[in-house]
Amino acid sequence: xxxxxxxxxxxxxxxxxxxxxxxxxxxxxxxxxxxxxxxxxxxxxxxxxxxxxxxxxxxxxxxxxxxxxxxxxxxxxxxxxxxxxxxxxxxxxxxxxxxxxxxxxxxxxxxxxxxxxxxxxxxxxxxxxxxxxxxxxxxxxxxxxxxxxxxxxxxxxxxxxxxxxxxxxxxxxxxxxxxxxxxxxxxxxxxxxxxxxxxxxxxxxxxxxxxxxxxxxxxxxxxxxxxxxxxxxxxxxxxxxxxxxxxxxxxxxxxxxxxxxxxxxxxxxxxxxxxxxxxxxxxxxxxxxxxxxxxxxxxxxxxxxxxxxxxxxxxxxxxxxxxxxxxxxxxxxxxxxxxxxxxxxxxxxxxxxxxxxxxxxxxxxxxxxxxxxxxxxxxxxxxxxxxxxxxxxxxxxxxxxxxxxxxxxxxxxxxxxxxxxxxxxxxxxxxxxxxxxxxxxxxxxxxxxxxxxxxxxxxxxxxxxxxxxxxxxxxxxxxxxxxxxxxxxxxxxxxxxxxxxxxxxxxxxxxxxxxxxxxxxxxxxxxxxxxxxxxxxxxxxxxxxxxxxxxxxxxxxx
Amino acid sequence: xxxxxxxxxxxxxxxxxxxxxxxxxxxxxxxxxxxxxxxxxxxxxxxxxxxxxxxxxxxxxxxxxxxxxxxxxxxxxxxxxxxxxxxxxxxxxxxxxxxxxxxxxxxxxxxxxxxxxxxxxxxxxxxxxxxxxxxxxxxxxxxxxxxxxxxxxxxxxxxxxxxxxxxxxxxxxxxxxxxxxxxxxxxxxxxxxxxxxxxxxxxxxxxxxxxxxxxxxxxxxxxxxxxxxx
Numbered sequence: 001x002x003x004x005x006x007x008x009x010x011x012x013x014x015x016x017x018x019x020x021x022x023x024x025x026x027x028x029x030x031x032x033x034x035x036x037x038x039x040x041x042x043x044x045x046x047x048x049x050x051x052x053x054x055x056x057x058x059x060x061x062x063x064x065x066x067x068x069x070x071x072x073x074x075x076x077x078x079x080x081x082x083x084x085x086x087x088x089x090x091x092x093x094x095x096x097x098x099x100x101x102x103x104x105x106x107x108x109x110x111x112x113x114x115x116x117x118x119x120x121x122x123x124x125x126x127x128x129x130x131x132x133x134x135x136x137x138x139x140x141x142x143x144x145x146x147x148x149x150x151x152x153x154x155x156x157x158x159x160x161x162x163x164x165x166x167x168x169x170x171x172x173x174x175x176x177x178x179x180x181x182x183x184x185x186x187x188x189x190x191x192x193x194x195x196x197x198x199x200x201x202x203x204x205x206x207x208x209x210x211x212x213x214x215x216x217x218x219x220x221x222x223x224x225x226x227x228x229x230x231x232x233x234x235x236x237x238x239x240x241x242x243x244x245x246x247x248x249x250x251x252x253x254x255x256x257x258x259x260x261x262x263x264x265x266x267x268x269x270x271x272x273x274x275x276x277x278x279x280x281x282x283x284x285x286x287x288x289x290x291x292x293x294x295x296x297x298x299x300x301x302x303x304x305x306x307x308x309x310x311x312x313x314x315x316x317x318x319x320x321x322x323x324x325x326x327x328x329x330x331x332x333x334x335x336x337x338x339x340x341x342x343x344x345x346x347x348x349x350x351x352x353x354x355x356x357x358x359x360x361x362x363x364x365x366x367x368x369x370x371x372x373x374x375x376x377x378x379x380x381x382x383x384x385x386x387x388x389x390x391x392x393x394x395x396x397x398x399x400x401x402x403x404x405x406x407x408x409x410x411x412x413x414x415x416x417x418x419x420x421x422x423x424x425x426x427x428x429x430x431x432x433x434x435x436x437x438x439x440x441x442x443x444x445x446x447x448x449x450x451x452x453x454x455x456x457x458x459x460x461x462x463x464x465x466x467x468x469x470x471x472x473x474x475x476x477x478x479x480x481x482x483x484x485x486x487x488x489x490x491x492x493x494x495x496x497x498x499x500x501x502x503x504x505x506x507x508x509x510x511x512x513x514x515x516x517x518x519x520x521x522x523x524x525x526x527x528x529x530x531x532x533x534x535x536x537x538x539x540x541x542x543x544x545x546x547x548x549x550x551x552x553x554x555x556x557x558x
Numbered sequence: 559x560x561x562x563x564x565x566x567x568x569x570x571x572x573x574x575x576x577x578x579x580x581x582x583x584x585x586x587x588x589x590x591x592x593x594x595x596x597x598x599x600x601x602x603x604x605x606x607x608x609x610x611x612x613x614x615x616x617x618x619x620x621x622x623x624x625x626x627x628x629x630x631x632x633x634x635x636x637x638x639x640x641x642x643x644x645x646x647x648x649x650x651x652x653x654x655x656x657x658x659x660x661x662x663x664x665x666x667x668x669x670x671x672x673x674x675x676x677x678x679x680x681x682x683x684x685x686x687x688x689x690x691x692x693x694x695x696x697x698x699x700x701x702x703x704x705x706x707x708x709x710x711x712x713x714x715x716x717x718x719x720x721x722x723x724x725x726x727x728x729x730x731x732x733x734x735x736x737x738x739x740x741x742x743x744x745x746x747x748x749x750x751x752x753x754x755x756x757x758x759x760x761x762x763x764x765x766x767x768x769x770x771x772x773x774x775x776x777x778x779x780x781x782x783x784x785x786x787x788x
Contacts, residue, residue, distance in 0.1 A: 387641065391567060394661070395569045397660045398570070449568075449569050484566050486593075
């Protein structure tokens with residue numbers, strides 16, 4: 001399958017975007033007081049705490065931070081390396097005791113502070129860029145963060161500028177490619193939803209694609225544009241929103257696409273998950289947990305669909321398994337790095353499963369239409385079958401020669417039968433009142449032919465009830481082809497309503513020379529096909545001989 | 559000519575009865591009418607009926623069996639039916655004519671006229687009653703047919719014989735023209751005639767390919783010679 005090839009390619013790209021970082025010291029020293037520059041730059045000193053690099057949470061007031069940074073060895077003549085520093089705040093930095101650069105303006109109050117950018121590249125002075133350890137000291141303030149992050153130091157790395165840029169590009173390109181594909185897929189599904197049959201699964205799949213692309217775009221945004229750190233919180237909120245949207249839409253899409261029979265437990269799971277999420281600290285943690293939960297729940301949904309043998313469940317299961325594997329490999333990095341591969345593949349699989357489902361639906365619809373047309377043809381064909389038509393014309397011949405006035409009356413009632421047949425034959429369902437009209441016209445014709453009065457009594461039936469066309473007509477025809485009536489006959493139709501269902505009991509008296517047994521004739525096949533068309537799976541038809549003749553019991557939903 | 563109408567629809571029966579009376583003349587006995595073949599069996603067993611006008615639903619398996627039963631009878635059968643798709647099969651089994659409904663008076667007249675003449679269709683088999691059932695004897699297997707009173711004996715090429723309830727006259731009407739009446743009591747297939755023997759006293763015999771010799775009726779010699787020379 002093509003989508004697996006694509007997923008394979010994405011899988012190859014994933015290792016390429018591993019960061020080109022050199023392992024630096026994983027800890028930093030922080031000092032919460034706003035020391036003077038001289039005191040801060042002096043080695044040793046009181047009040048410095050050692051914390052893991054990911055857990056720098058000082059601020060918002062000015063604080064100090066110092067660490068040893070390893071400059072990697074390089075070939076002679078290679079360009080001077082640069083320092084890549086991502087710290088949520090404004091700062092100024094000293095490199096081996098000399099001022100290296102500033103990012104915004106550190107201030108004691110929000111007014112005094114000028115916000116710096118989140119991601120900054122600083123060229124190192126050539127004379128201080130010798131390979132080996134160097135001392136980096138930073139004074140920072142963060143009055144405009146707007147939230148208390150788990151850690152504010154995102155990145156601290158020394159490397160060659162071109163290599164750092166390449167790493168960023170390698171990270172960006174595949175996710176932007178996936179982004180483009182997802183946007184197109186999303187718009188495609190939305191357009192299908194708007195233009196063709198309104199399937200909720202199509203709509204949800206489109207929205208899921210767009211939410212995933214929003215998530216990708218927001219993830220990639222930091223690599224696309226350098227923005228001042230106060231805006232970081234906005235991006236994080238948007239990112240969270242997109243993540244929750246993806247996390248909710250994914251199982252919802254599967255729920256609808258695979259017609260999951262149960263509903264309440266899933267709403268419950270959603271509510272519990274959202275409440276649980278609120279308790280998870282930190283944006284990244286929340287996003288990770290949300291996506292993990294979503295994948296887990298979706299996997300359960302897909303497995304249930306598989307056990308119900310829903311078409312396309314295999315594809316969904318494959319995509320989800322792939323995404324889940326990537327998630328489990330590195331849960332914390334997943335929202336930033338595994339996500340685009342996993343969701344690119346997953347959404348492709350879901351798209352394929354959905355297309356397959358739509359095709360099946362289309363086929364079912366087409367075959368239903370064909371069956372409907374066949375039934376219409378069958379009904380019309382039956383109305384011109386020789387036994388009825390030629391015998392009727394024979395009767396006309398006799399009257400024309402003996403009683404022309406009777407012939408005219410007969411032709412009139414024959415015309416009525418055909419008018420009714422023509423008007424109902426194209427319909428899937430008609431009102432019982434119209435059906436009764438057709439039957440009475442038919443009985444009039446048969447009455448003329450037999451020289452007897454045939455009646456159909458249907459006391460108290462609901463004329464507005466819906467039945468497939470020519471149901472009673474078929475039963476009457478059967479009665480006439482299996483009985484030779486020599487005395488006036490009255491057919492009966494009774495209606496019983498109970499528990500949201502209508503039961504019709506049709507009884508045809510036995511005539512002379514009755515040949516019981518109409519089990520699997522063309523008439524019965526027609527009835528069954530028509531009933532299944534209008535009340536799929538919800539009807540029953542039983543018939544058999546009784547003392548009085550032949551009784552048919554038909555049960556349909558009210 | 560005694561006519562029996564087998565017709566289950568009153569109006570259609572009325573039409574057949576009326577037209578038969580008009581066509582056959584008022585002096586003949588009026589046609590009998592039965593609504594089903596079952597009702598008619600007793601009448602037919604009396605062997606007094608010359609012609610049955612049959613309208614039954616000939617569609618389906620039952621239709622074939624019904625036709626075979628009728629074809630094995632001593633009487634001529636004219637089928638009057640709405641189901642024309644069974645016409646060929648009916649002719650092959652040995653009905654005299656097949657009148658499709660609706661029909662005109664003229665069409666029925668033509669059918670009635672065949673009773674004294676030739677059948678309208680290609681007969682392929684002769685239906686004979688045997689041991690409670692009906693056996694269909696293919697015409698190719700018939701060596702010659704010998705009259706036996708009101709019945710006729712089919713002498714087959716393998717020497718076996720079958721008894722047909724139809725008289726030689728009625729069989730002659732149904733059989734194709736290459737079956738020639740050479741004698742009051744014999745019908746032979748023309749292509750089987752090997753030669754003619756002229757005996758003393760101007761008696762003539764026919765020798766069949768199988769070696770069987772059969773007498774030729776004095777009045778029929780000339781016509782037979784003409785057929786053989788043609």
